[in-house]
Amino acid sequence: MFPQSLQGTGYANDGIHVYYRGEQIHSMIGMSFEDLGFGYARDPFRVCFAGRVIQGAHAHSFDVLDDGYAKDIFNVYYQGEKMPGLMTSTFVSCGNGYAKDSLNVYYYGRKTIGASPLVFHTSLR
Secondary structure, three states, X not given: OOOEEOXXXXXXXXXXXXEEOOEEOOOOOHHHOEEEEOOEEEOOOOEEEOOEEOOOOOHHHOEEOOOOEEEOOOOEEEOOXXXXXXXXXXXXXXXXXXXXXXXXXXXXXXXXXXXXXXXXXXXXX
């Protein structure tokens, strides 16, 4: 059986194996593989970003936001990297690369100094 490409994402799946840009992701289960968008994907047990398994990510609660941000019940991620110390319950993507939790504002995964999350918004939303 030939791998089925997941249109433009770099991921492919033959029902048994999962591939990212031609390289097999050995720990992912093809039968239940799901492309989540923005480079993220999961099976029932693991989450990956750009073909790399994200250690400690919880597949059942994993939610992809905009602009490379994602979160699960315990952690927030930017392009597959854990962002330590963020409040997942209040974390939201604001668009244009910005995101915030109840304490801080972030721009493409980096904390923005001086911005107040209470009144922060972008012109897109």
